[in-house]
Amino acid sequence: MSAVPTPRRSEWAGPPAKDIVTAYGFWMFLIGDVIMFASFFAGYAVLAGGRAGGPGPADIIELPNVAVQTLCLLTSTLTCALAGVMAERRRMAWTQLWLLATGLLGVIFLALEIREFSHLIERGATPQRSAFLSGFFMLVGCHGVHVVAGILWLGTMMAQVAVRGPKAYVQRRLSAFMLYWHALDIVWVGLFSIVYIWGSIT
Amino acid sequence: MLGRLDWSAIPLHEPLPLAAAGGVGLAVAASLFWITKRGHWGYLWREWITSVDHKRIGVLYCILALLMLIRGLVDAVMMRTHQAVAVGDAQGYLPPDHYDQIFSAHGTIMIFFGAMPFIVGLMNFAVPLQIGARDVAFPTLNAASFWLTASGALLVNVSLVIGEFARTGWLPYAPLSETSYSPGVGVDYYLWAIQIAGVGTLLSGVNLVTTIVKLRAPGMTMLRLPMFCWTSLGANLLIVAAFPILTATVTMLTFDRYLGFHFFTNEAGGNPMMFVNMIWAWGHPEVYILILPAFGIFSEIFSTFSGKPLFGYRSMVAATMFIVVVSFTVWLHHFFTMGAGADVNAAFGIATSIIAVGTGVKIFNWIFTMYGGSVRFETPMLWSMAFLITFVVGGMTGVLLAVPPADFVLHNSMFLVAHFHNVIVGGVVFGVIAGYTYWFPKAFGFRLDERWGKIAFWFHMIGFTAVFVPMYWLGLEGMTRRLQHVYDAGWTPFLYVMAAGVLASVAGTAALIMQLAVSIRDRRDERLRDDLGDPWDGRTLEWGLPSPPPFFNFAQLPDVSGEEAYWSIKRKAIEQGELPEEPDYDMIEMPRPTPTGIFVAFFSTLIGFACIWHIWWLVMVSGAGVYLAFVGYAWRDVHERDVSVDEVRRADQAARAPRAAALARLVKEGRT
Ligand code: HEM
Ligand SMILES: [Cu+2]
Numbered sequence: 001m002s003a004v005p006t007p008r009r010s011e012w013a014g015p016p017a018k019d020i021v022t023a024y025g026f027w028m029f030l031i032g033d034v035i036m037f038a039s040f041f042a043g044y045a046v047l048a049g050g051r052a053g054g055p056g057p058a059d060i061i062e063l064p065n066v067a068v069q070t071l072c073l074l075t076s077t078l079t080c081a082l083a084g085v086m087a088e089r090r091r092m093a094w095t096q097l098w099l100l101a102t103g104l105l106g107v108i109f110l111a112l113e114i115r116e117f118s119h120l121i122e123r124g125a126t127p128q129r130s131a132f133l134s135g136f137f138m139l140v141g142c143h144g145v146h147v148v149a150g151i152l153w154l155g156t157m158m159a160q161v162a163v164r165g166p167k168a169y170v171q172r173r174l175s176a177f178m179l180y181w182h183a184l185d186i187v188w189v190g191l192f193s194i195v196y197i198w199g200s201i202t
Numbered sequence: 203m204l205g206r207l208d209w210s211a212i213p214l215h216e217p218l219p220l221a222a223a224g225g226v227g228l229a230v231a232a233s234l235f236w237i238t239k240r241g242h243w244g245y246l247w248r249e250w251i252t253s254v255d256h257k258r259i260g261v262l263y264c265i266l267a268l269l270m271l272i273r274g275l276v277d278a279v280m281m282r283t284h285q286a287v288a289v290g291d292a293q294g295y296l297p298p299d300h301y302d303q304i305f306s307a308h309g310t311i312m313i314f315f316g317a318m319p320f321i322v323g324l325m326n327f328a329v330p331l332q333i334g335a336r337d338v339a340f341p342t343l344n345a346a347s348f349w350l351t352a353s354g355a356l357l358v359n360v361s362l363v364i365g366e367f368a369r370t371g372w373l374p375y376a377p378l379s380e381t382s383y384s385p386g387v388g389v390d391y392y393l394w395a396i397q398i399a400g401v402g403t404l405l406s407g408v409n410l411v412t413t414i415v416k417l418r419a420p421g422m423t424m425l426r427l428p429m430f431c432w433t434s435l436g437a438n439l440l441i442v443a444a445f446p447i448l449t450a451t452v453t454m455l456t457f458d459r460y461l462g463f464h465f466f467t468n469e470a471g472g473n474p475m476m477f478v479n480m481i482w483a484w485g486h487p488e489v490y491i492l493i494l495p496a497f498g499i500f501s502e503i504f505s506t507f508s509g510k511p512l513f514g515y516r517s518m519v520a521a522t523m524f525i526v527v528v529s530f531t532v533w534l535h536h537f538f539t540m541g542a543g544a545d546v547n548a549a550f551g552i553a554t555s556i557i558a559v560g561t562g563v564k565i566f567n568w569i570f571t572m573y574g575g576s577v578r579f580e581t582p583m584l585w586s587m588a589f590l591i592t593f594v595v596g597g598m599t600g601v602l603l604a605v606p607p608a609d610f611v612l613h614n615s616m617f618l619v620a621h622f623h624n625v626i627v628g629g630v631v632f633g634v635i636a637g638y639t640y641w642f643p644k645a646f647g648f649r650l651d652e653r654w655g656k657i658a659f660w661f662h663m664i665g666f667t668a669v670f671v672p673m674y675w676l677g678l679e680g681m682t683r684r685l686q687h688v689y690d691a692g693w694t695p696f697l698y699v700m701a702a703g704v705l706a707s708v709a710g711t712a713a714l715i716m717q718l719a720v721s722i723r724d725r726r727d728e729r730l731r732d733d734l735g736d737p738w739d740g741r742t743l744e745w746g747l748p749s750p751p752p753f754f755n756f757a758q759l760p761d762v763s764g765e766e767a768y769w770s771i772k773r774k775a776i777e778q779g780e781l782p783e784e785p786d787y788d789m790i791e792m793p794r795p796t797p798t799g800i801f802v803a804f805f806s807t808l809i810g811f812a813c814i815w816h817i818w819w820l821v822m823v824s825g826a827g828v829y830l831a832f833v834g835y836a837w838r839d840v841h842e843r844d845v846s847v848d849e850v851r852r853a854d855q856a857a858r859a860p861r862a863a864a865l866a867r868l869v870k871e872g873r874t
Contacts, residue, residue, distance in 0.1 A: 014420035014759060021339050025412035032404055032446045039450030039480065043465060050464070050471020127463050131471035134463035138454065156833060169841065 019172050026176045030183045033146075037187050040139045041194065050131030057199030060125050060136070062116060066196050069112045070188065076105035077185045084178050090166045095174075096158055102181065103154045106147055113144050136195065143191055146184050153177055205816035206387075211365045216300065222276075223363040252795040254341035255753050256330050259348050261645055263323025264638060266352055270315040271631075273359070275711060277308035279704050282669070286701040289688045301686040302369035303388065307358065309372025310392060313488075314399055315355040317626065320634040321495045322351075322406055325434045328641055329410060331744035331751065332428045334419025334760045334767070337793060339412040342835065345799030347406035353807040354399025360811070361391040368392040371684070373485060374455065376466030376477040381459050387814050389459065394810035397452050398803075400445055407441030410434060419743075421762035425519070428742045428766075429505075429512055432519050433498030436526040437491045443530070444487035451480040460813075478540065482533040490529040492626065494522060496633025497564060500586045503636055504568045506738050507583040508575025511766055514567040521560040528557050538606045539613050547606040554604035558597055565594060580738070581655035585636035588663060592628025596621060599674065617677025620670045627666060635714070643732040647749040648725040654717035661710030668703025672696040733860045741769040748857035754792050754845055757854035758785040779869045781862055787850045791842040801831035 015021065048057070083098035117137070120126070127137035157170075157177055164170050213219055237243060250258055280296065281304055288294025296304065330338055338344050361367040368388040370379045379389045414435045418427070427435075454465040455477065464472035505512040512518065534542060534550040542550075568590060577583065599621040603609050612618060643649045676696050681688070688697065724730050736745040743760055744751070746768040764770050775781055805827035812820035 012418060012421060012423045015335070015417045021412060021416045024416055025339050025408055028408040028411050028442055029405075032408065032442045035443060036446035036450045039447050043450070043454060043476065043480075046473055046476050047465065047471060050473065052464075052470040127457075127461065129470070131464040131467075131473065134457070134465055134472075138457060138463070138465075142453075152829070156836065160836065164839065173836070 019168075019175065022172050023175060023179070026179055030179060033183065034187065037139075037142065037190075040135075040142055041190070044135035044139045044195065047131040047135040052130040052132075054130040054133065055123075055125050056132065057136075057195070057202065060120055060133075061196055061200045062119070063196065063200055065112055065116050066192065069109050069116075070192050072105045072109040072112070073185055073188050076102045076109070077182055079105065080178055080181045084175065087161075087166065087171060087174050092161055092166055096161060099154060099158050099161070103151055103158075106151045106154070110144060110147055110151075113140070113147075117141075139195065140191060143184065143187055146187075150177075150181055150184060153180070203817075205812070205818070207364070207815040207817065211387075211815075212363060213366070218300070219362045226359075248795065251800055252345075252797045254337070254345050254793050254795055254799075256326050256338045256341065256344060257645065257751065257753075257755075259344050260323045260325075260327025262348055263319045263326060263351070266348075266355060267316050267318075267320035267323060267634070270311050270319070270355055272711065274308050274312040274316050275708065277304050277311070279708060280304055281308065282697075282701045282704040285685065285688055286694075286697040288686065289694050289697065290691045293687065296686070298686045299369065302684075303367045305684055306368045306371050306374075306388075306392070307361075310368075310396070311355075311358060312626075313372060313492075314396060315351070315358065317492050317630050317634070318399075318403060319351055319355075320638075321437070321492055321630070322347075322403065324499065324634060324637045324641065325410055325437070325495055326406070327645060328637075328744060329431055329434050330413060330417070331644070331747065331755060332431050332742050333414060333417060334422055334743050334756060334762065335413065335417040336755045336759075336790070338409050339417055340409050341793040342796055342798055343405055344409055345796070346802050347402040347409065347799075349799040349803030350402030350405075350806060351399045353803040353810070354395040354397075354402070356807055357391060357395040357398070357810050357814075361388070365391065365814070373481050375481075376455065376458070376474045377468050377472075379455060379459075379477075380467050382467075389455075390814045393452050393456050393459070394814055397449065397456070398806050398810050400448050400452065402803075403441060404445040404449070407438040407445065410438040411442060414438070419756075419759045419762055421760075422767065423762075425516070426762055426765050426767065428498075429501035429515065429518055430495070430498030430742075433494040433501070433522050436522045437494040440487045440491045440494070440526055440529065444484045444491070447480060448484040448488075451477065451484065454480075475540065478537050479533070482536045483530075485536065486533040487529045489622075489626070490525055492630045493633075494525065496589075496630050496637075497522070499633045499637040499640070500568060500589060501564075501571075502742065503582045503586045503640055504571045506640075506740055507578045507580065507586075508572045509578075509739065510571055510575040511741070511769075512567065513570035513573075514563075515765065517563055518567055521563040525557060525560040528553065528560070532557060535604055535609070538609045544606075551604050551606050555601050558601050558604075561593075561597055565590065581650070581652060581659060582636045582640040582738075584656065584659050585632045585639070588659070589628060589632045589636070592624060592632070592666070596624030596628055599624060612677060614683050615677040616673045616681045616683060619683050620673035620677060623670055623673075627670075640738065641744075643737045644735070644744055644747075644749050644751070646725075647732055648721060648727075648730040649732060649737055651717050651721045651724070651730065654713055654720055658710045658713035658717055661706050661713055665703045665705070665707030665710055668706060669700050670703075672699050672703075734864055735857065735861075736772075741766040743767050746771060748860075752853040752857075754790050754850070754853075757787060757850050757857075775861075775865060776868060776873075779865060781858055781865060784854070784858070787847045787854065789847050790845040790850055792845055794838075794841060794843050796835060796838070798831055798835040801834075802828055805831065 079098045079101040083095050083102060086092075086094035086098060120133075125133055127134045154177065157173060160170055161174070237246065250262065253259065281301070284294040284296045284301065288296075294301075326338070326344065330336070358367065365387040368374055368379070368384070368391065370384060370389060370392070374384075374389050374392055377383060414427070414431055454463070457463040458465050458467060458472075464470040466472055466474050466477040468474065501512050501518065532550055532554040534546065535554045538547050538551070568586075599617070603612055603618060603621055639650050639655060673696075676693055679690075679693065681690070681693060721730055732749045735747055735749040735751075737749070738745070743762075746760070747755060760767060760771075771782070805824040808824040809821055809828070812818070812824060
């Protein structure tokens with residue numbers, strides 16, 4: 001070890017700003033979450049034929065209900081993005097308003113989902129009836145639980161925005177929430193196409 | 203009020219678990235008493251329990267792991283001694299019901315609460331130091347991850363005295379694990395413990411990936427990362443990609459058991475094979491999550507103790523990433539015998555053998571790293587060299603099992619058991635013990651005693667060989683795994699050798715404990731003290747820090763200008779005979795401690811316990827508790843505390859003084 005390497009100009013300038021680190025970490029988390037959904041999707045696909053003489057996809061899907069659900073969730077993505085734009089401009093009243101709209105749409109979505117589930121259960125199409133129905137309830141229900149968690153988070157966030165205003169950490173959390181909400185939307189698009197559309201045509 | 207929990211849950215008729223629990227209870231009570239009497243609670247709470255310092259959390263992980271490894275070893279001793287006296291007419295001393303719980307608890311504890319926390323703990327401790335960061339990306343999350351892991355470990359151990367543990371093996375194959383065949387709370391304990399600890403592991407994976415990718419010091423490009431950081435990155439990417447599959451699988455089985463769903467049942471269209479597929483889609487990546495960081499530890503040690511840079515650094519990086527990807531394509535080799543058909547088996551057999559290529563590359567690199575170096579045979583190096591041999595054997599038997607026709611004979615025999623212990627003990631456990639010895643001085647400022655370390659090493663080598671070499675043979679002879687009673691009296695000699703072997707391992711473990719005790723006693727001794735912070739003549743950044751490092755690690759973030767960041771700094775200082783100039787110190791912001799982690803884990807433990815015993819009100823209350831703990835954290839307005847320029851300067855000057863003195867000595871001796 002005689003020659004000491006002369007310092008080269010470094011190509012990595014060191015850690016980026018905190019919001020970038022947070023966003024990156026949250027992306028990693030979402031990747032994990034999506035993989036969990038992928039497992040439930042796989043479970044659903046494997047069990048789709050396990051009907052045990054019970055109803056199949058075409059018998060249980062109420063497309064109008066789902067169409068309204070989809071509409072709610074897609075619109076909520078828009079309102080959520082608007083909340084983000086407003087937060088960036090530090091117009092907190094508008095941010096709150098759009099967040100509220102997002103939350104309300106989420107609640108409507110959930111109400112419709114509960115209605116769908118209770119209809120099915122009334123008709124005897126319970127998750128205990130067959131493996132197919134187990135897979136269905138688990139996959140759709142897991143997304144629903146994510147929406148519940150999202151609404152809880154959103155409510156807490158709104159309280160924090162109200163009390164703390166546009167502080168840096170509040171903004172960071174808002175942007176993480178938005179990533180989360182959009183991810184739920186993407187998962188729903190998958191659900192809608194694979195479970196509902198594909199299910200009702202086969 | 204208490205759901206299904208009543209007095210019948212306490213195994214009053216079984217003396218063994220009760221005595222064990224009594225002993226543990228006494229030990230815990232004694233330590234609590236001691237802590238109270240000495241008035242250490244305040245210190246513990248401030249500096250450890252609420253700490254978000256990655257070094258402290260890393261140490262906590264390792265302590266948990268050491269305790270659990272000992273717990274798992276007790277199970278191993280029972281199994282080996284029981285089998286030795288349960289041949290032919292003899293019935294041994296463990297009834298089947300109990301024996302099945304022991305092998306299940308042994309595997310679960312060793313993998314999830316022994317090996318995993320040890321690996322995660324060492325990564326937590328060393329990675330931020332090696333990349334030149336002041337902490338991980340999300341320090342509070344890190345604390346929560348640890349406490350969630352501890353919470354899972356607690357649940358498994360509670361099952362010893364309240365209720366029972368699973369009898370289904372460390373991976374509860376369905377339909378055996380369904381309510382119809384396993385009606386008790388055993389599998390529920392397993393499910394909730396794994397679910398809670400698994401979430402902790404997933405979060406720590408997210409955390410460490412972000413840390414390695416985003417928090418590297420200026421100039422620390424990816425291709426200048428120490429090998430341990432690369433393998434940690436690989437392992438944590440695997441955690442992020444594989445643990446959600448475990449979460450989903452465990453959730454499905456939980457719903458089967460609690461709500462009568464039909465994912466894995468025999469009836470109503472359920473598919474037990476789906477369980478086997480899903481659990482191994484996580485399970486095979488899991489074995490690489492364990493071994494990759496161990497590979498990293500060995501890489502650091504081979505290079506440090508040979509006084510040479512790691513041979514073939516780039517090929518090592520490539521091999522690591524290759525293993526990360528390919529480890530997702532081989533899971534079916536765990537159930538060749540379960541009817542996939544010849545073509546599928548062949549494909550997975552070939553994929554499995556190909557993985558061994560990546561490992562082979564590494565083995566050669568390690569050997570060439572030693573070649574031509576001036577090798578020092580201190581204990582970390584002994585463990586590493588032993589690993590080279592054991593792992594080659596374990597890898598080769600793995601490749602043997604990867605040949606489907608051979609696997610039809612060997613599957614679920616003692617040969618398989620010998621294979622995976624060969625790689626997990628001889629790879630992961632040797633690795634973490636090497637890493638523990640290697641980084642211990644960095645964490646505490648003194649080395650571990652060499653003599654006791656060598657005694658421990660040799661006892662473990664003897665024990666390891668005596669237990670697992672006969673086991674291969676028994677497997678070839680046709681002995682299957684998990685036997686509570688052995689029918690072939692011809693196997694008795696082997697069983698005796700194995701029982702003796704496990705006792706040698708116990709002696710080795712006792713020697714490790716002695717080593718710790720002796721080292722703590724003699725910590726101020728010249729022989730063990732580490733004043734310079736560089737006890738092994740190290741090459742990576744952590745050895746440029748004092749031992750133990752200040753809580754903010756680096757007074758000034760290092761500016762890295764090549765591979766082996768610290769080695770070049772050190773060489774330069776020695777050549778010039780003086781330390782680099784004192785930098786202009788800045789104020790540093792460090793995260794404030796918070797009890798969020800332990801609160802969340804406390805309530806999660808309660809949720810798990812309440813679900814196991816169907817105490818639904820407690821589930822609700824604890825759920826609210828988790829939420830409130832989050833809100834309490836979110837509501838803090840001040841997240842950081844400032845470390846003043848003065849404090850930074852003082853710490854750094856204190857660290858520089860012994861190094862300057864050492865340099866002066868070198869100059870005087872004319873060695874610069
Ligand atoms: C050279 C690389 C390796 C190959 C080719 C290989 C191959 C295999 C095969 C084919 C099996 C299934 C045998 C059967 O069930 O009949 C197996 C089981 C296993 N291997 Fe490996 N293996 C390798 C490395 C590892 C490593 C590095 C670890 C852990 C750190 C490991 C841990 C295990 C475990 C835990 C099991 C089975 C557990 C059980 O069934 O309960 N293997 N291996
Ligand atoms: Cu495998």
